[in-house]
Amino acid sequence: MMAMSVNTPPTVEVRNLSKRFGSLQALDSVSTRFASSRLHALLGENGAGKSTLVKCLLGYYQADAGEVAIDGTAVRISHPGQAHALGLGMVYQHFTVVPEMTVAENFILGKEKLPARIRWSDENDMLRAFMATMPFQLDPERKVSTLAAGEKQKLEIIKQLYLGRRFLVLDEPTSVLTPAEADEVLGEMRRLANANELTVVLITHKFREVEKFAQDVTVLRGGRLAGSLSQKEASKNALAGMMFGSNVPDRPRFSATAAANETAPYLRIADLHADGERGTPALNGVDIVVRPGQIVGLAGVSGNGQKELVEVLAGQRAAKSGAVYVDGKAYSGTRREIKRAGVSLIAEEPLTNSAVRSLSVMENLALRQFDEPPLTFGRYFLNRMQFLVLARNLIARYRIHASSPFARLDTLSGGNVQRVVLARELSRDVNLLIIQNPCFGLDEAAATEIRKQIVQARDRGAAVLLVSEDLDEIMEIADRILVFSGGVVTYETDRDKAEVYEIGRHMAGAHAA
Amino acid sequence: MTAASELGWWGVLFAIFAGAIRISTPYLLVSVGETITEKSGRTNLGLEGTLVLGAMCAFATSYLTGSPWLGVVAAGVAGASLGLVHALICNLPRVNDIAVGIALFLLGVGLAFYFGKPFIEPRGTMLPGIGFGFWSSNPAIRSGLEVNPLFILGLFLAVFLQWALVHTRWGLLLRMAGESEDAARAVGRSVQSIRTYATVFGGFISGLGGASLSLFYPGNWNEGLSSGQGLMAIALVIFARWNPIRCFYASLLFGGASAIGPALQSVGINQGYYLFNAAPYVLTLLLLIYSSSASYRLAGAPSELSLSR
Numbered sequence: 001m002m003a004m005s006v007n008t009p010p011t012v013e014v015r016n017l018s019k020r021f022g023s024l025q026a027l028d029s030v031s032t033r034f035a036s037s038r039l040h041a042l043l044g045e046n047g048a049g050k051s052t053l054v055k056c057l058l059g060y061y062q063a064d065a066g067e068v069a070i071d072g073t074a075v076r077i078s079h080p081g082q083a084h085a086l087g088l089g090m091v092y093q094h095f096t097v098v099p100e101m102t103v104a105e106n107f108i109l110g111k112e113k114l115p116a117r118i119r120w121s122d123e124n125d126m127l128r129a130f131m132a133t134m135p136f137q138l139d140p141e142r143k144v145s146t147l148a149a150g151e152k153q154k155l156e157i158i159k160q161l162y163l164g165r166r167f168l169v170l171d172e173p174t175s176v177l178t179p180a181e182a183d184e185v186l187g188e189m190r191r192l193a194n195a196n197e198l199t200v201v202l203i204t205h206k207f208r209e210v211e212k213f214a215q216d217v218t219v220l221r222g223g224r225l226a227g228s229l230s231q232k233e234a235s236k237n238a239l240a241g242m243m244f245g246s247n248v249p250d251r252p253r254f255s256a257t258a259a260a261n262e263t264a265p266y267l268r269i270a271d272l273h274a275d276g277e278r279g280t281p282a283l284n285g286v287d288i289v290v291r292p293g294q295i296v297g298l299a300g301v302s303g304n305g306q307k308e309l310v311e312v313l314a315g316q317r318a319a320k321s322g323a324v325y326v327d328g329k330a331y332s333g334t335r336r337e338i339k340r341a342g343v344s345l346i347a348e349e350p351l352t353n354s355a356v357r358s359l360s361v362m363e364n365l366a367l368r369q370f371d372e373p374p375l376t377f378g379r380y381f382l383n384r385m386q387f388l389v390l391a392r393n394l395i396a397r398y399r400i401h402a403s404s405p406f407a408r409l410d411t412l413s414g415g416n417v418q419r420v421v422l423a424r425e426l427s428r429d430v431n432l433l434i435i436q437n438p439c440f441g442l443d444e445a446a447a448t449e450i451r452k453q454i455v456q457a458r459d460r461g462a463a464v465l466l467v468s469e470d471l472d473e474i475m476e477i478a479d480r481i482l483v484f485s486g487g488v489v490t491y492e493t494d495r496d497k498a499e500v501y502e503i504g505r506h507m508a509g510a511h512a513a
Numbered sequence: 514m515t516a517a518s519e520l521g522w523w524g525v526l527f528a529i530f531a532g533a534i535r536i537s538t539p540y541l542l543v544s545v546g547e548t549i550t551e552k553s554g555r556t557n558l559g560l561e562g563t564l565v566l567g568a569m570c571a572f573a574t575s576y577l578t579g580s581p582w583l584g585v586v587a588a589g590v591a592g593a594s595l596g597l598v599h600a601l602i603c604n605l606p607r608v609n610d611i612a613v614g615i616a617l618f619l620l621g622v623g624l625a626f627y628f629g630k631p632f633i634e635p636r637g638t639m640l641p642g643i644g645f646g647f648w649s650s651n652p653a654i655r656s657g658l659e660v661n662p663l664f665i666l667g668l669f670l671a672v673f674l675q676w677a678l679v680h681t682r683w684g685l686l687l688r689m690a691g692e693s694e695d696a697a698r699a700v701g702r703s704v705q706s707i708r709t710y711a712t713v714f715g716g717f718i719s720g721l722g723g724a725s726l727s728l729f730y731p732g733n734w735n736e737g738l739s740s741g742q743g744l745m746a747i748a749l750v751i752f753a754r755w756n757p758i759r760c761f762y763a764s765l766l767f768g769g770a771s772a773i774g775p776a777l778q779s780v781g782i783n784q785g786y787y788l789f790n791a792a793p794y795v796l797t798l799l800l801l802i803y804s805s806s807a808s809y810r811l812a813g814a815p816s817e818l819s820l821s822r
Binding site: 079080081084090092094096097098099100101105106108109110114115116117118119120 | 679680681682683685686688689692693695696698699700701816
């Protein structure tokens with residue numbers, strides 16, 4: 001079907017690969033084999049060494065020991081260009097396309113040899129002809145920033161195929177896709193593997209994808225090979241056992257408390273409109289109600305206005321029209337209102353958006369109350385001893401791993417930064433918690449613990465608005481599920497009646513039809 | 514004076530138009546050069562220094578060799594050298610391009626003043642003007658339409674670069690480096706070398722802007738020659754939203770604003786003369802206020818620019 005299928009895609013093998021970063025042994029003598037024309041899953045927790053392994057394969061890192069073999073012959077790959085010449089390519093977790101350029105420009109940029117002058121009419125014709133042979137079609141002249149997340153992912157993949165790559169590593173390709181989009185993309189990958197067009201390595205942590213699409217599974221744990229097996233032998237429990245070793249984190253299904261639907265809403269957002277970064281409308285009439293003792297999960301593919309919504313609620317972005325009411329009173333996010341109504345807000349990427357990276361853990365923990373007793377004395381002076389008392393207390397209660405309370409916040413791991421912010425925000429009286437992508441980039445154990453904290457806040461009677469791009473997370477802890485698409489809430493359901501596919505359809509913008 | 518006053522108020526308009534062409538040349542060259550540098554994701558704030566050093570080098574070379582065109586080349590080389598220094602320093606890890614730019618601004622001006630001292634008095638050989646006023650017998654029109662050849666060069670550059678940004682390999686790579694460092698790395702291109710070339714090129718073009726200051730009417734070198742035009746040209750890039758052709762229009766606008774004072778003077782209006790001379794500065798402020806906003810990013814700004822992050 002594809003023009004370039006003259007020989008079989010490569011079999012890639014790693015033999016005793018080791019890589020060390022400072023004191024961290026990221027890869028410890030790992031050997032595995034990715035056989036030709038199959039879809040392989042590479043499984044492991046954060047920090048298990050998955051990225052390091054594939055980056056060694058693709059020439060971004062140099063392994064300290066061990067070798068890479070393609071079709072049985074050992075090769076040296078010292079920079080990405082060499083890997084590309086051998087037909088190895090990678091699709092990254094975060095899009096590496098240039099949003100402000102067209103689809104065609106993004107395609108051309110990947111070529112090893114670019115002509116000095118580019119004749120766009122010829123290039124566009126060639127691209128259209130190529131696209132016609134592809135499972136996914138995209139208009140070459142469209143600007144990438146106008147594509148949906150799923151389309152961008154497809155663009156990344158066909159770009160690799162266009163460049164003649166026959167061995168493709170996909171790094172968590174579905175983390176920004178709806179379930180239906182994910183199935184479409186992975187289904188096509190599996191079809192290409194079956195048709196002898198492509199060898200695929202899928203880095204993932206979703207068992208569902210492994211079960212449904214992978215043929216072979218390689219599991220890494222702590223930089224070592226924990227096992228490799230064929231999909232038929234791979235049960236969920238066996239894989240979980242390999243990934244987490246003996247300490248498999250239990251994933252409790254958090255149950256809803258008594259239906260809170262009768263109580264008066266604590267947070268009410270009414271017909272809210274606001275513009276985004278570039279001055280285009282981002283919120284187009286948002287209506288949301290959150291009641292005490294209820295977690296409302298706002299699901300949606302990133303870039304649909306979630307960021308702007310949280311910014312408006314935080315008082316960082318001006319609304320064009322509409323209103324926000326907290327506890328029945330108009331709310332604009334001033335310090336006085338926050339204190340009176342007991343509002344906690346944790347934006348995504350807390351290190352950048354909810355904390356100060358260059359301040360110490362202690363100072364970050366005190367940011368909400370540093371200007372009131374007991375942290376002050378004589379009204380204008382800070383009582384550093386009380387800062388330390390507060391910090392020691394919170395560090396113990398929230399099990400924050402920091403070398404000392406005086407350590408700079410950005411020396412902590414992602415999970416611990418999130419714990420610091422949660423400790424600061426949840427240790428006070430919380431009536432309303434607004435939290436965005438709380439577990440992004442955290443490993444399963446840390447994520448489970450943080451979700452537990454959110455549920456506990458709810459059980460203490462707080463109204464919780466959980467804005468998350470992780471649908472599994474919302475399905476796990478939310479009591480009521482809202483879908484956000486194109487800057488409006490397009491779908492609402494109770495958790496008990498929620499259907500993943502129905503939600504996914506609305507996340508993909510099906511309401512427009 | 515007499516020829517101009519014959520034209521009356523039309524004379525004022527004509528003087529503003531002719532002044533726009535004459536004064537806009539350094540704005541045009543510096544802003545086009547800076548557009549290319551900023552498209553690669555780096556800001557070179559040192560172009561005022563580049564402009565002044567270029568002006569001095571151009572004048573000195575032309576004075577010593579008698580060839581104004583050698584002077585133009587010298588100005589370009591001086592500008593490119595300052596650009597290279599900027600690029601090499603910024604290639605080091607954790608170096609801020611804005612701070613380096615300011616340092617090079619001071620260095621360029623300092624070097625020009627130091628080496629330029631002996632050249633303040635004499636008059637050198639000027640660039641030949643291109644006479645677009647041949648159709649008129651009025652000497653004011655003829656001399657007003659005597660156009661700086663570097664203005665024509667700047668116009669051609671603006672048009673060519675606009676085309677090249679879309680239709681050449683260099684244009685694509687340049688925009689990629691400015692829009693997404695990750696994307697460039699993913700396709701195996703070195704962002705640093707692209708930015709180095711872009712900064713050197715931008716410096717070269719800005720140096721030519723210096724030559725246009727000292728080698729065309731009135732054709733001398735003194736320390737007050739630039740009076741901040743290099744800095745205003747950088748503001749102009751923002752106003753032109755990183756588009757070479759819009760840089761051309763914006764430069765004409767700034768040139769025209771600078772010509773209001775002298776034009777009014779030529780018909781005998783001397784009241785508020787200094788106020789009119791401040792027009793370009795006021796215009797800079799107004800444009801920057803108009804084109805910025807508390808809640809949005811500037812449309813068209815390269816995403817990797819420290820300004821947009």
